[in-house]
Amino acid sequence: MSEEKGTLPSKETFSEWYNEILWRAEVMDVRYPVKGVYVWYPHGFAVRKAVYSALRELLDRDHEETLFPLLIPENEFMKEAEHIKGFEEEVYWVTHGGTSELDVPLALRPTSETAIYPMYALWVRSHADLPLRLYQIVNTFRYETKHTRPLIRLREITSFKEAHTVHATWDDAKDQVEDAVALYTEFYRRLCVPVIISKRPDWDKFPGADYTMATDAVMPDGRTLQVGTVHHLGDNFSKTFDISFEDENGEQKPAFQTCYGISERCIAALISVHGDDKGLVLPPEMAPVQVVIVPIIMKKRADEILESAKALEKELKEAGLRVRIDDRPLRPGAKYYHWEMKGVPLRLELGPRDIDNNVVMSANRLGEKASLSRENITEDVRKSLDAFAESLRNRAEETVKEKIRKADTLDEAGKAVEDGVAVVQWCGCESCANEIEKRLNVSILGSEIRSEYISDAEGECIICKKAGKPALVARSY
Amino acid sequence: MSEEKGTLPSKETFSEWYNEILWRAEVMDVRYPVKGVYVWYPHGFAVRKAVYSALRELLDRDHEETLFPLLIPENEFMKEAEHIKGFEEEVYWVTHGGTSELDVPLALRPTSETAIYPMYALWVRSHADLPLRLYQIVNTFRYETKHTRPLIRLREITSFKEAHTVHATWDDAKDQVEDAVALYTEFYRRLCVPVIISKRPDWDKFPGADYTMATDAVMPDGRTLQVGTVHHLGDNFSKTFDISFEDENGEQKPAFQTCYGISERCIAALISVHGDDKGLVLPPEMAPVQVVIVPIIMKKRADEILESAKALEKELKEAGLRVRIDDRPLRPGAKYYHWEMKGVPLRLELGPRDIDNNVVMSANRLGEKASLSRENITEDVRKSLDAFAESLRNRAEETVKEKIRKADTLDEAGKAVEDGVAVVQWCGCESCANEIEKRLNVSILGSEIRSEYISDAEGECIICKKAGKPALVARSY
Structure with a gap:
């Protein structure tokens, strides 16, 4: 039975730890036969689903989701000179369809400004159309020549959330930048991942932007990971792509724009900031399984214990919790190991003595144990999960502050x-x-x-x- | 005020009607500057979200969601000869990264057998790993040379749901084919779209399959639309990609496989089968807005009416319904027109006399009107929506039967x-x-x-x- 607290990866161990946890916890499989692209295991994908569902929820408050094509024709792609310069070495080009050469080569989007803005030019007509706030979650591509790494430096970014907004004035766009920064702060608060916001130096801003605000997480090895950027685009793109609107006085004006993105690096940060030598540690909101019930089966009372565990599962499920019962014919220790690796926040154990005493034993993923009353179990489990998220956030903040x-x-x-x-x-x-x-x-x-x-x-x-x-x-x- | 029932598109009008409705109801914008790829408007995307969420729910019962790369190296792609033959004229090839030529050209998946099965070869080891049932919802690409059409014949299929399963025996795979057929039947029942299942002739089956079961919808012009296929792959792919397992007796055996897919053609069918000359008609489950409340504002009692409409909205929202209140300064008729176009199943009207009489007037998208008691409004709205779905299903069945x-x-x-x-x-x-x-x-x-x-x-x-x-x-x- 694993009793001890897990150990966080250190500067020295992080890199190896990171590679190991991805396959041990079944997040990503790195054995796909193309450099820099990876396969999501179902468990990793379920984490991704929870994370992006939180992000969607935040965005859906005042954005609408949409979807633009992956393929960008060369002529559109080449329109914004500064933007091109930033990407020309990194773009994948589709040159053939079937056995014939295409008339116009097609870029796989590295980001979608040049796919979206020709349409915005058609959609934005009057001040009444503004602000326009859309986002999409898509796969994007970068021909990375540097060392690639799952979730961190990819050739196919499978989950790029990009928002693109249009405004009547430069100041409105600036306010939107602030709103986006606040949204990202809230998002990372929900991941329990501490981040630092700053304004990137001018030479490091997004190609074509007036300025860039960035969100960085601090990884266990002390290196920072850019996990979100927000760009004020001024009227640079709107002039190129002819996005203009008629104002209240009937005058035609160029629009101002922002764009802001988060990629699956948010999951790299989530995993790295919380994980330990026993595996993933996930905040309850991001955990595909929030509670695992391990029945402690004694031969004599096996049926009774299993019944009781199932009743418990049913009750918690009905309360909207993501619960799994592990009734495999394995030793409890093997089950603990398995679910700890997967990052399940809370384990409930139920044996004959617990049933007699009308209690359930709980252990959270940070090793804290308690005996919970069976009667108030739903409420107690909720409280335990909330407290766990709080502990996780505090621990992460302490660790980052030290760095x-x-x-x-x-x-x-x-x-x-x-x-x-x-x-x-x-x-x-x-x-x-x-x-x-x-x-x-x-x-x-x-x-x-x-x-x-x-x-x-x-x-x-x-x-x-x-x-x-x-x-x-x-x-x- | 629009009183009449809408008219269904006919054989003669369908093609034009289809093109019109896509932009009038803001489903897709066809003006993107690459042939055969289109942009999802937010409203269209919201329909897509509801439709695919229903599909996910059905699949998640005994499948797991995952995600494989878009790019397939030429050598893997070329492994299954029959499969290649089926796709060689339709594959987009990425040949350049940045300014340099790639060592190995990369195919944009037209479907993912050759991306997924090399990984299955690593994942499947023993009979205990079987059955394996995974699915993904991804963008796939076909270099279509025929006339392209939004949602129907695309160069980028943006929402291809493909499931890939592995089994110990040919018969197990056959049972899975039957399960998938049942799942698709249930899915289309929820879309209220009548479909016919049949076994495709041998020369028309999926390249590399033992046999193919297909799901066809009948469009208003009498042409059929293939809206789902289920393939028994036998051990054709497993032999090529070396997917084998150790059985109970320690013997190494080739596995048997199935795969089955549904693309955004399901949305083409949904739109075409139900829509009329007033716009979209959506079953409540697939409607981004299920109920629209139109307050009938009289100057004297404007505040009171608006208050009352908001209270109604709140009550319905709390019951889990997707409700929108339309308090724009427009004539009621203009609002009716707008929401009918968007396919909203139920409209509620609330004016001073209704408030006095403690009733709410309702009109569904098929033109059926009723006066609902304000007190039981949540229950009555639910019943109205259920009845509406039933009417829609019956109407669609009648129409198809005649064809x-x-x-x-x-x-x-x-x-x-x-x-x-x-x-x-x-x-x-x-x-x-x-x-x-x-x-x-x-x-x-x-x-x-x-x-x-x-x-x-x-x-x-x-x-x-x-x-x-x-x-x-x-x-x-």
């Missing part, structure tokens, strides 16, 4: 980024950034940081000593 | 296929089939028909006069 360090000198910053993220004062200029990046082999993630863990007190740039603001410095995926 | 005619001679069959489907006696041989097909410019859809509308009485082949069985003959999409 973020204020650094007053390059030396200190160098040490900080060995284990995580350094917060340094930076004047905002590119040459100081280059200096920091080159000397420490890091990236400047961004400034205008939004995080309750990080002070926004200003100081002097660690390079040029001019007035600076806090900036995030880290090695990133 | 199916028994034909004893080629002449009769020729007349029958002008308006729909002919049922003829056929000996089963290819030369008689050729004769029928050539003479009448039709296809033999299949024999071993399963339909309560069609007698299975045997007779003599209309060509050779030998013993025959009923076969479906029609012009098909």
Whole structure:
């Protein structure tokens, strides 16, 4: 019987741990015969379903879901020069249909601006059509030449959520950027994954954007993972694709746009931030199975125990919980191991003595045990799951806080980024950034940081000593 | 105010009606600049969501959802010779990544046997792994050279549900075929779309299959639309891809397989079978908005009426219904027109006199009106929706029955296929089939028909006069 708490992966063990957990917990199979694309096991897919269902729920409050084609004709794709530059090395091209060559090569969308905006040009006519807020969840493609990694760096991103909005003014679009940042914050709160929001440096923004706000998670090895971006597109694309509207005074005006995306990297973060050496650890909302019932079968009273376990299952299911009863002919220990690996938040054990005492034994995925009264079981299970989510969120926050360090000198910053993220004062200029990046082999993630863990007190740039603001410095995926 | 019942499209009007309704009801936009691929409007996408959610629910009873890559390497794709032959003219090929040529061209899946089965070879080890029943809902691609048509003949099929199962014996796989046929029957029952199941002639089966069962709907112009197929794959693929298992006696055995698919053609059938000249007509389960409330505002009592409408909306929403209140400053007639076009099953009208009388006026999408008591409104609305679904199903069945005619001679069959489907006696041989097909410019859809509308009485082949069985003959999409 596994009694001990699991151990979180460390800087040294993370990479191997990550590769192992993907197949042990049946999240992804990496053996598909094309580099950089992977297969979702049913369990991994069920996690994906729960995660994206939460994301959909948040978006559906004031967005509508839609679907645009995967194939983008070369001429449309090539319209926005800056945008192309950002993607030209990464695009897959379809050149043949059957045995004949296509007249116009077709790009597999790396992202859908150039697929969607020609249609927006047709759809947006008047100020009454604005704001327009649509999103889609689709597969997108990048011909990655760097080392690929499941859920993190992919050639087929199977679950790219991209939202595209249109507004009457630059300020309206700015407000939308803020709304999207708030939505992403709420989303990651539900995943119990702490994230840091910042504004990417100008040279690191989305190709064609006015500016980019980014969401980064901190992985167990201290490297950061970009898990969401929000772009203010200004009127750059709307001018190219001719998206304009008639305002209240009958004047034709170019529209302003934003777009914002989250890929299955959110699942990479979810897995990595919570998982331990026993397997996945999933917040209840994201767990395909929230409660597993393990009947402790004693030969004499086997039927009675199984009956009782089934009654318990029925009761919890009727309360809307995702419950599974494990009545396989295996030792309880083997079952515990199995469901711990799968990340089930709460295990209920039911043996003859528990039935006699009218109780159910519970153990959550962090190893906390309790005896619950059989009578109030539904309410108690709900409370246990809520408390578990809270514990998980707190633990993740504590772990991340330890990985973020204020650094007053390059030396200190160098040490900080060995284990995580350094917060340094930076004047905002590119040459100081280059200096920091080159000397420490890091990236400047961004400034205008939004995080309750990080002070926004200003100081002097660690390079040029001019007035600076806090900036995030880290090695990133 | 629109009082009359809508008129169903006829043989003559259907084609134009279909093109019109797609944009008028905001289902698909056909103006995307690549032939044969289309854009889902939010309303169309919401219908798709409801339809596929019903399909998922049916499958999730004993299948698991998963996801395999879009890109299939040429060498895997080319393994099953018969399968290739069926697809070689229809496959899109990715040949370039960025500016460089790929070592191995990658096919965009036209269907996923050759993507999934190499993984099944790794996953299936022992009889304990069987049966294996997985499905995915994905975009698939066919380089169609025929005339393309939204939802019907596409180059990107955006919503292909494909299930792939593995079994220990040929008979187990046969049982699975029957289960899948039953599942599809139930699915179309929920869409209120009458379908006919039959066994496709041998020369028309899926490339690589032992046999194919097909599901056909009858469109308003009398042509049939294949809206689902179920294939018994025998051990054809398992031998090619080396999917084998150790049986109870420790012997290694080849596995047997089935696969079965439904594409967004199910939505083409849903729209076409029910829709009329006023727009979409949707069964409540498939309707993004099930009930629309139109407050009949009188200036004096405007606030009171709006309050009352909102209270009604709240009550119905809490009962789990998808309700929308339309309080736009438009004439009621304009609102009726709008929501009829969108296919909303039930409209509730609430004016000052209704409030005084404690009633709500209802009109369903087939034009049936009633006065409902405000007190039991939730229950009455539910009953109205159920009755509406039943009416819709009955109407569709009546319409389809009229389109199916028994034909004893080629002449009769020729007349029958002008308006729909002919049922003829056929000996089963290819030369008689050729004769029928050539003479009448039709296809033999299949024999071993399963339909309560069609007698299975045997007779003599209309060509050779030998013993025959009923076969479906029609012009098909």
